Amino acid sequence: MINDEMDFTNIQKLREKAEKKLNETRKTKNGELNTIDVNKLLHELQVHQIELEMQNEELQQAYKxxxxALKKYTTLFDFSPMGYFSLDSDGSICDLNFTGANMLEERRFSLINxxxxLFIADESKPIFNDFFGKLYVSNVRESCKVWLGYDNKILCQVYMEGIVLENEKNCFLSVVDISKFSNV
Structure with missing residues (x-):
C-alpha cells in the first residue's frame, strides 16, 4: 500500500492526488471554495494573459x-557593385553575391562549392596563394591584385581584400574589378 501511495509514475493517480490536496487546502470550514482565493487566482490569470499578449505584440514588432533589416541587407549584399565571396579554408565558395558571379562569368548558384x-589566372596563382595563406595565419585584413581567368581565358584584373574573423573557418573577400584602371 505504501508503494501504491508513492508511485509517481502513474500520471492519472498523481493528478488525482494533487487535485484532492488542492481542494483540501482551498476549502473553508463550510466546505466551499474561498471566493477571495478564486478572485485572486482569476485576477492573476487575467494579468498574466495581458502580459503574454503584450509580449506577443513586442515579438511581432521585433520580427517585422x-x-x-534582413531584406535591406540581403539587397545590399546581392546588388552591391563589389563582388563578395565567402570561402572555406580550402578555397571553396560558400556564398557570393551577383556581382561576384558576374566577374566569374557564371551563374551564382552554380558557383557554390x-x-x-580555379578562377585565378595561372600567372596570378602564386600571388593569390600567398595572400590566401596569410589570411588564415594573420587574422588581419590582407589585400592583393590578381587576374581572374580560367582555361587560358583572362576575365579581369581585380583588387581584393580579405579577412578571416577570429574563430571562423571562412574568409570573406571583397573584390573590385580594376581592369579599366590598369595599364595592360
Whole structure:
C-alpha cells in the first residue's frame, strides 16, 4: 500500500492526488471554495494573459523589424557593385553575391562549392596563394591584385581584400574589378 501511495509514475493517480490536496487546502470550514482565493487566482490569470499578449505584440514588432533589416541587407549584399565571396579554408565558395558571379562569368548558384582558386589566372596563382595563406595565419585584413581567368581565358584584373574573423573557418573577400584602371 505504501508503494501504491508513492508511485509517481502513474500520471492519472498523481493528478488525482494533487487535485484532492488542492481542494483540501482551498476549502473553508463550510466546505466551499474561498471566493477571495478564486478572485485572486482569476485576477492573476487575467494579468498574466495581458502580459503574454503584450509580449506577443513586442515579438511581432521585433520580427517585422528583423524581416525588414534582413531584406535591406540581403539587397545590399546581392546588388552591391563589389563582388563578395565567402570561402572555406580550402578555397571553396560558400556564398557570393551577383556581382561576384558576374566577374566569374557564371551563374551564382552554380558557383557554390566550386573552388575559387580555379578562377585565378595561372600567372596570378602564386600571388593569390600567398595572400590566401596569410589570411588564415594573420587574422588581419590582407589585400592583393590578381587576374581572374580560367582555361587560358583572362576575365579581369581585380583588387581584393580579405579577412578571416577570429574563430571562423571562412574568409570573406571583397573584390573590385580594376581592369579599366590598369595599364595592360
Amino acid at each position: 523589424a528583423a524581416e525588414k 566550386s573552388n575559387f582558386k
